[in-house]
Amino acid sequence: MNTTSQRVLITGGAGFIGSHVVRRFVVNYPNYYIYNLDALTYAGNLENLKDIENQSNYTFIKGDITDASFIDFIFKKYNFDGVIHLAAESHVDRSITDPLAFVKTNVIGTMNLLNAAKELWKDDFTGKRFYHISTDEVYGSLGETGLFKEDTAYDPNSPYSASKASSDHFVRAYGETYGLPYVITNCSNNYGPNHFPEKLIPLFINNIIQNKPLPVYGDGKQTRDWLFVIDHALAIDLVFHKGKNHETYNIGGFNEWKNIDLVKLLCKLMDQKLNRKEGESEKLITYVKDRPGHDLRYAIDANKIKKELGWEPSVTFEDGLVNTIEWYLNNKSWLNNVTSGSYKDYYKKQYHLN
Ligand code: NAD
Numbered sequence: 001m002n003t004t005s006q007r008v009l010i011t012g013g014a015g016f017i018g019s020h021v022v023r024r025f026v027v028n029y030p031n032y033y034i035y036n037l038d039a040l041t042y043a044g045n046l047e048n049l050k051d052i053e054n055q056s057n058y059t060f061i062k063g064d065i066t067d068a069s070f071i072d073f074i075f076k077k078y079n080f081d082g083v084i085h086l087a088a089e090s091h092v093d094r095s096i097t098d099p100l101a102f103v104k105t106n107v108i109g110t111m112n113l114l115n116a117a118k119e120l121w122k123d124d125f126t127g128k129r130f131y132h133i134s135t136d137e138v139y140g141s142l143g144e145t146g147l148f149k150e151d152t153a154y155d156p157n158s159p160y161s162a163s164k165a166s167s168d169h170f171v172r173a174y175g176e177t178y179g180l181p182y183v184i185t186n187c188s189n190n191y192g193p194n195h196f197p198e199k200l201i202p203l204f205i206n207n208i209i210q211n212k213p214l215p216v217y218g219d220g221k222q223t224r225d226w227l228f229v230i231d232h233a234l235a236i237d238l239v240f241h242k243g244k245n246h247e248t249y250n251i252g253g254f255n256e257w258k259n260i261d262l263v264k265l266l267c268k269l270m271d272q273k274l275n276r277k278e279g280e281s282e283k284l285i286t287y288v289k290d291r292p293g294h295d296l297r298y299a300i301d302a303n304k305i306k307k308e309l310g311w312e313p314s315v316t317f318e319d320g321l322v323n324t325i326e327w328y329l330n331n332k333s334w335l336n337n338v339t340s341g342s343y344k345d346y347y348k349k350q351y352h353l354n
Pocket residue numbers: 011012013014015016017018037038039040041042043044045063064065066085086087088089090091105109133134135136164186187188189190191196
């Protein structure tokens with residue numbers, strides 16, 4: 001990829017991972033122009049980008065990727081050279097209650113971006129790149145052993161993962177059919193600062209602070225492979241610049257945890273930070289009804305990106321968790337802002353708990 005000067009569209013840049021990617025690109029590539037396109041849904045928050053919002057190489061565009069004519073308009077207006085596509089509905093539980101919203105944004109929204117990129121670049125694809133950010137959930141669920149590899153068959157189980165799988169297929173199809181230069185990465189569970197508190201780690205940090213129950217789904221034995229968000233942003237930077245066209249790379253933390261073991265570690269670290277007696281936060285653990293279609297285990301084989309691009313996680317899980325906890329304790333107003341209003345209704349409906 002061209003590293004001189006280019007115009008890069010990052011979608012979903014006001015969300016959790018997107019904000020870390022936008023910051024990394026704005027700061028590390030002062031010769032690029034970074035355009036952050038985000039609809040600012042409940043998950044999008046410009047507070048995440050306060051520190052870089054006035055940089056001269058950064059522009060925020062409020063807009064919805066489901067609006068095809070708006071997407072065509074901005075591609076023509078800004079003449080992007082590259083796209084890093086993160087905008088999505090991202091929460092599995094919400095996909096169970098409202099699957100169509102996931103089809104609209106994750107499938108149709110991705111199609112609109114693909115069409116606009118193909119149209120703008122069709123005369124010469126040289127130096128152009130469409131980078132689609134996807135998830136390991138497209139591979140379905142592992143049993144007790146094995147790892148997801150790039151050639152593992154797709155087998156999505158939730159409306160969220162089905163919509164992401166569908167968008168991955170369309171990206172690949174545009175590469176095969178029209179020659180659109182693309183890369184896809186499928187990443188495991190991220191955690192870190194700015195994570196919306198509907199997901200396990202930030203939800204439980206928030207509940208521990210407030211002495212509220214910690215709703216563990218089912219028996220808590222499901223396993224996830226956790227990666228610090230800054231390491232994901234680093235991988236995205238590498239793949240955008242050095243990944244091969246028409247290739248997929250898996251990204252993971254080499255870091256599997258059963259939910260219940262992770263929750264107990266989190267409780268222990270929170271007790272230390274809050275000067276509570278050891279074991280205090282663990283008392284909040286409450287087993288609740290399982291998530292329908294709950295995948296048992298995700299684990300990534302990230303050896304391809306390690307061997308080909310030299311990437312591997314740099315932050316240990318304990319350091320990453322302590323950093324994350326400290327960020328939430330030091331940013332209570334961020335937490336209060338995102339948990340007021342509609343969050344309260346979501347929480348009541350999802351957990352039947354106050
Ligand atoms: P997020 O929910 O925190 O952020 C999504 C962002 O997209 C928000 O800023 C939201 O406003 C924006 N958005 C949603 N619908 C939009 C629309 N129609 N038009 C424009 N913008 C819209 O999500 P995240 O956790 O940061 O995930 C980002 C991407 O990474 C997603 O594609 C997700 O599938 C993928 N991913 C996430 C993880 C994870 O652990 N969080 C892991 C692997 C892959």
